[in-house]
Amino acid sequence: NAGVTQTPKFQVLKTGQSMTLQCAQDMNHEYMSWYRQDPGMGLRLIHYSVGAGITDQGEVPNGYNVSRSTTEDFPLRLLSAAPSQTSVYFCASRQTGVGNSPLHFGNGTRLTVT
Amino acid sequence: AQSVTQPDIHITVSEGASLELRCNYSYGATPYLFWYVQSPGQGLQLLLKYFSGDTLVQGIKGFEAEFKRSQSSFNLRKPSVHWSDAAEYFCAVGLMDSSYKLIFGSGTRLLVRP
Numbered sequence: 001n002a003g004v005t006q007t008p009k010f011q012v013l014k015t016g017q018s019m020t021l022q023c024a025q026d027m028n029h030e031y032m033s034w035y036r037q038d039p040g041m042g043l044r045l046i047h048y049s050v051g052a053g054i055t056d057q058g059e060v061p062n063g064y065n066v067s068r069s070t071t072e073d074f075p076l077r078l079l080s081a082a083p084s085q086t087s088v089y090f091c092a093s094r095q096t097g098v099g100n101s102p103l104h105f106g107n108g109t110r111l112t113v114t
Numbered sequence: 115a116q117s118v119t120q121p122d123i124h125i126t127v128s129e130g131a132s133l134e135l136r137c138n139y140s141y142g143a144t145p146y147l148f149w150y151v152q153s154p155g156q157g158l159q160l161l162l163k164y165f166s167g168d169t170l171v172q173g174i175k176g177f178e179a180e181f182k183r184s185q186s187s188f189n190l191r192k193p194s195v196h197w198s199d200a201a202e203y204f205c206a207v208g209l210m211d212s213s214y215k216l217i218f219g220s221g222t223r224l225l226v227r228p
Binding site: 035040103 | 146148150155157159165204208214220
């Protein structure tokens, strides 16, 4: 059972470049989300989705776009990378309809913007 | 606004000693509560969760947590720490609305002395 799969594991970008971080889950979870993790700041929610065709902003959405065309996939797009977006990015999914269902995390993408 | 506070950035304990990691939350109702652990270079793994019922919950790896409504706390404990417990620990609050969001604390890094 693959769970939540993120690609790539590592990425280096130059300022102004664009890229897409991929996330896929095979658990039929309606809810998917993206977090960024920075030292001393824990995990901060970027964007989330409660189902295909539905997305919403988290606490740090600026500079990031998302779409949700299928239940399985939830890509995160950086249109013009900035050094402030250097971080570790985690995708996570959970079951909806059950309030205490836990989040299942991918193994992360470490992004460096120079 | 909802928030989660983990007041200890770092904690160092000797192997075999007991451990308590603190977590306080701010929320208008009793939320869903979670503890996660993150080993270096890995994603987050669920240790335990609480919503209702017995206020002392048992988790994996010998961890337990106690919910105290009067103190808005959900502290994590372990009677005897092993060197393999060295990791970062995150407390999270699950919102009781249709967003299904989880809000994370800033984490506590546990160091274990041999």
